[in-house]
Amino acid sequence: MNAPSITTTSSDVSATRGRIDWAAALKDSAKAALVMFGLSIPLLAYRTDQSGADLLLDPRWDLVAILCPIIFALRLAIHAFTATRAYRKAVPSPRQATEVVHAEPSAFQKVSRFGIPFFLGVALAFPFIVYVVQGGLNESRYWIDLGILILTYVMLGWGLNIVVGLAGLLDLGYVAFYAVGAYSYALLSTTFGWSFWICLPLAGILAAFWGIILGFPVLRLRGDYLAIVTLAFGEIIRLVLINWVELTNGGAGIASIPRATFFGIPFNSDEDGFAALFGLEYSPMHRIVFLYYLILILALLTNFVTMRLRRLPVGRAWEALREDEIACRSLGINTRNTKLTAFSIGAMFGGFAGSFFAVRQGFISPESFNFLESAIILAIVVMGGMGSQIGVAIAAIVLVGGPEILRNLTFLQAVFGEGFDPNEYRLLLFGAGMVAMMVWRPRGLISERQPSVILKERKAISGSLVKEGHG
Amino acid sequence: MSTAGANIAMQSPIAETARQPLLSVRGVKTYYGNIIALKGVDMDVHEGEIVTLIGANGAGKSTLMMTIFGNPRAREGTITYAGKDITQVPTHEIAQMSIAQSPEGRRIFPRMTVFENLQMGASINNFAHFDEDLERVCTLFPRLKERLQQRGGTLSGGEQQMLAIARALMSRPKLLLLDEPSLGLAPLIVKQIFDIIKELNEKDGMTIFLVEQNAYHALKLAHRGYVMVTGNITMSGTGKELLADPQVRAAYLEGGHH
Numbered sequence A: 001m002n003a004p005s006i007t008t009t010s011s012d013v014s015a016t017r018g019r020i021d022w023a024a025a026l027k028d029s030a031k032a033a034l035v036m037f038g039l040s041i042p043l044l045a046y047r048t049d050q051s052g053a054d055l056l057l058d059p060r061w062d063l064v065a066i067l068c069p070i071i072f073a074l075r076l077a078i079h080a081f082t083a084t085r086a087y088r089k090a091v092p093s094p095r096q097a098t099e100v101v102h103a104e105p106s107a108f109q110k111v112s113r114f115g116i117p118f119f120l121g122v123a124l125a126f127p128f129i130v131y132v133v134q135g136g137l138n139e140s141r142y143w144i145d146l147g148i149l150i151l152t153y154v155m156l157g158w159g160l161n162i163v164v165g166l167a168g169l170l171d172l173g174y175v176a177f178y179a180v181g182a183y184s185y186a187l188l189s190t191t192f193g194w195s196f197w198i199c200l201p202l203a204g205i206l207a208a209f210w211g212i213i214l215g216f217p218v219l220r221l222r223g224d225y226l227a228i229v230t231l232a233f234g235e236i237i238r239l240v241l242i243n244w245v246e247l248t249n250g251g252a253g254i255a256s257i258p259r260a261t262f263f264g265i266p267f268n269s270d271e272d273g274f275a276a277l278f279g280l281e282y283s284p285m286h287r288i289v290f291l292y293y294l295i296l297i298l299a300l301l302t303n304f305v306t307m308r309l310r311r312l313p314v315g316r317a318w319e320a321l322r323e324d325e326i327a328c329r330s331l332g333i334n335t336r337n338t339k340l341t342a343f344s345i346g347a348m349f350g351g352f353a354g355s356f357f358a359v360r361q362g363f364i365s366p367e368s369f370n371f372l373e374s375a376i377i378l379a380i381v382v383m384g385g386m387g388s389q390i391g392v393a394i395a396a397i398v399l400v401g402g403p404e405i406l407r408n409l410t411f412l413q414a415v416f417g418e419g420f421d422p423n424e425y426r427l428l429l430f431g432a433g434m435v436a437m438m439v440w441r442p443r444g445l446i447s448e449r450q451p452s453v454i455l456k457e458r459k460a461i462s463g464s465l466v467k468e469g470h471g
Numbered sequence B: 001m002s003t004a005g006a007n008i009a010m011q012s013p014i015a016e017t018a019r020q021p022l023l024s025v026r027g028v029k030t031y032y033g034n035i036i037a038l039k040g041v042d043m044d045v046h047e048g049e050i051v052t053l054i055g056a057n058g059a060g061k062s063t064l065m066m067t068i069f070g071n072p073r074a075r076e077g078t079i080t081y082a083g084k085d086i087t088q089v090p091t092h093e094i095a096q097m098s099i100a101q102s103p104e105g106r107r108i109f110p111r112m113t114v115f116e117n118l119q120m121g122a123s124i125n126n127f128a129h130f131d132e133d134l135e136r137v138c139t140l141f142p143r144l145k146e147r148l149q150q151r152g153g154t155l156s157g158g159e160q161q162m163l164a165i166a167r168a169l170m171s172r173p174k175l176l177l178l179d180e181p182s183l184g185l186a187p188l189i190v191k192q193i194f195d196i197i198k199e200l201n202e203k204d205g206m207t208i209f210l211v212e213q214n215a216y217h218a219l220k221l222a223h224r225g226y227v228m229v230t231g232n233i234t235m236s237g238t239g240k241e242l243l244a245d246p247q248v249r250a251a252y253l254e255g256g257h258h
């Protein structure tokens, strides 16, 4: 009863397991943070202020306390990144995976090879690009705001993609979790004065919690029925927000929600404000740029977690569930729990996005969370191609950015008259876009599903190395 | 034998019928709405046996197989597996008791790759022996080995059938339920599949319950067989006995495959 000599597969299959040596990575990151700390003592911890003849030492330990964790996180991110890249290098292109099927690189592979680094680069550099093109921070406000808006929808799309695209659960009430997140932040920060960074995870947890509560009774339903019930839940949450005046202040909404701070440092013109601390000239745009990077990080986090989960058994089970529920059950998958995890993790990201929305707007009211929002997010997922991350991002840019861009095309006004505002025709454009999609790309922009595991060459399982008699 | 986890010593199953059966079905009645599909079925599968169930279209063979898996549930009667009453156990928990099935219509995951389909099959035992088992099924089905990276839905019908069986094997079942594994396959491949079933049984000691239209092959292979007619078991015996039975010959074998 001995195993046959196992040869090549182990490394290929290791995609199913963790690849990063977390202990080593954490240790190294801690070291980096320590070095940072050591360096900050002479460089950062004290600022010398000259006031008259006196030289004053101004301690800045809070700054050190902020920067050390940042260095730690960055170092860790680098480890995660290089580990992933090393793994990719070790695993050549999927074209070689089989000896018989020599497929041309698919549209997806073409897009992803160049598209993903390109999009990421543009997203990272966007504020700088805008700054240069527009020739000033204040002039770039419109564009960065637009970027924030688009990224919010990218994040919402990615969150909903877990539910709709991966697990195949048609959820028409996703905005409910967005609302839960927004109100969680608004209420927690206005009543208890908690900071954004404490409220953000809490908002996510609360949204996930509501996801489980709503999901529990409805997830036995399928397809259209599930869609109708989730639609109703979305509306119920909105009506509760309107009518529970003592808690939510009803239709008037919640105003003066604390603004985002740079890890505790406010964006204002005070002496201990962000600009003063970093020796910059005060500009309200600092906060906007910060918000831009905040939502970018949140969106990338959503994407990263989703991509990770897809490779884990739970993510694979989501996709299998979308394909065939009965087969899943007879393979030992607890379908109810699997659906609930998809629903609640999707809800959690909705909650994150919601609290971002609240911190950005400073004011929220139930009207921000109507059915149209759900519809837009769902349209983004469907247009993107149900399950494709990059497709969802492109769809968000098109559907959210598109109408805005149209507004800036002045020649449209020349054609349609002075008062033409494409935003008023947004739904019409939506409809037209959808019809066009149905005709040309009925399965979404990126309809091809990318395998969660890409195997190494054709000798992945080398028949010649397997002993006869199968061990 | 290294791979299939059952590791049951070879034995002569028929001689030992006194033992408690691995799977026993007693008086099972299954309904679809108000329509009765199984009218009180009794059946036993002993450890190490190949048992086949034959019968005309619509007799209720697939229904019996699915009822064992609790979907649909038996309205009356009991199903016992390894001494445990599983009549009311949820399907996914039954699957975790080292029973696997390759259901009618294959039910592979069409948009997932062959490799991912196999991963799904192995998720029950947490990928404990994944590499080994992958190697094993790839040796059994070289066609799949060539296509690990291909999407399930783009496989040919026969390849999909192989994948369904391979996926079921990935959990190292003690008891394997196969619903018409030869459906839609070329005669040569049918023979291969039956050889594989035999090998799984003889070398790995896997217990196999086989639903088949291909009565000749199935009865020749099986230790014992049952004949089902409209929701009732009408006949049972060893494979040889049934093959020789004039009624069986008339109903299921004339003009058959030999």
Ligand SMILES: Nc1ncnc2c1ncn2[C@@H]1O[C@H](COP(=O)(O)OP(=O)(O)OP(=O)(O)O)[C@@H](O)[C@H]1O
Binding pocket: B032, B035, B037, B055, B056, B057, B058, B059, B060, B061, B062, B063, B064, B104, B213
């Ligand atoms: N989901 C269902 N709803 C209603 N009736 C069903 C359902 N599934 C099967 N039946 C009926 O139950 C009876 C038994 O069906 P079953 O699929 O078990 O037959 P079978 O013996 O497997 O036939 P075949 O050899 O054609 O696969 C048939 O009359 C069929 O019409």
Ligand SMILES: [Mg+2]
Binding pocket: B061, B062, B063, B104, B179
């Ligand atoms: Mg059948």
